[in-house]
Amino acid sequence: MDFRLTHTDTASNARAGVIFTDHGEIATPVFMPVGTVGTVKAVHIRDVAEDVKARIILGNTYHLYLRPGLDILKEAGGLHKFNGWSKPILTDSGGYQVYSLAHRRKMKEEGVVFQSHIDGSRHMFSPEKVMDIQRVIGADIIMAFDECTPYPCEYEYARKSMELTHRWLDRCIARFDETENLYGYRQSLFPIVQGSIYRDLRIKSAEKIASCGADGNAIGGLAVGEPIETMYEFTEMVCNILPKDKPRYLMGVGTPANILEGISRGIDMFDCVMPTRNGRNGMIFTSNGIINLKNEKWKADFSPLDPDGLSFVDSAYSRAYLRHLFVAGEMLGPMIASQHNLAFYLWLVDEARKRIIDGSFAEWKSQMVVKLVQRI
């Protein structure tokens, strides 16, 4: 994987570039739809590519390992062949599940013992094993095994957690370097900055990650409940330490406004469940603000879902019809809303990219963030 930085904004830290992978190019900044179990929930792969215009999607090590399992993925020839997505894929390492499934795991120096959320069976995840699994899944970009530090957390816990993540990172790199890709295309390993919201820890972690010389670098442990201004502050601080000539990935973020603020601080890659999860529950994001489709006020609003939207669903369906689908519990509702939201997120990062290139990003961003958080 290679990265070429092509434009740098003068009024902010925003940048535009291109990531080159064996499955094609990724123009940045980019939003990556989440496809935890090998599918972007509720959206056909053709629509993810052609209508949403996604350039790369995510998968999750923990979920794919449990189901369908490594034997099937290997026999299929990797995730790309299994799910029919021929563009780049990034897999999260399962580090987030260390955090989100905290009640079902035990942490040790060696790794983490998980209890499956599917059948309760126990599984050991170590840095080495997580590298091996991600080799089998075959993502273009794979993530180091980390602990996503919870928030709030005491300084000592944050320090020890960060140090553990660093030791695990060294083991990830060692294992990654002594193994090879299985399907004939390159894979890149991204390390992850932790350190909670302690400045000295974040700086230390960012320096550690920067020293690895990885193809790209990620920031984890943010957007876990801390004040939004804190998230921006730490994003900016870490970006200033991470190498300029490598892509920076802010994990798990976020709302449309969060993404523009992240871009302006030097982030190139984002992923978030929000467009799909909230979409499945009737919330859609537009350039004029947020719509809760379940609200009674849309009952007889026959105007297009989003008159400014580029997805075909935006003009094909009305708000009243979509509200009806949600109220009736019809599965087409979540499908349409997910597709709209993803198309909107991709439009947002594409528009940001254009503005960075033509020099109007900072001004545009400050106008947009006000509109994006409005409730319609």
Place this chain on the structure above:
RNA sequence: GUGGUUUUAGCUCAGUAGGUUAGAGCGUCUGAUUGUGGUUCAGAAGGUCGUGGGUUCGAGCCCCAUAUUCCACC
């Protein structure tokens, strides 16, 4: 016709020995959701307890009448 039974929130039902502002689940209406457990969580609105009398300091609960649901018998 006789005996028994049912009636409490939009729906399905709890309401203990008569005792302050009658509860739940679902539904409805609002919020929340940030490296996804097709969710989950939080809050709100909504009832003259079938109707009319009576007993009592006090009745959803006891008594009478009446309507109503279902059952059995003639």
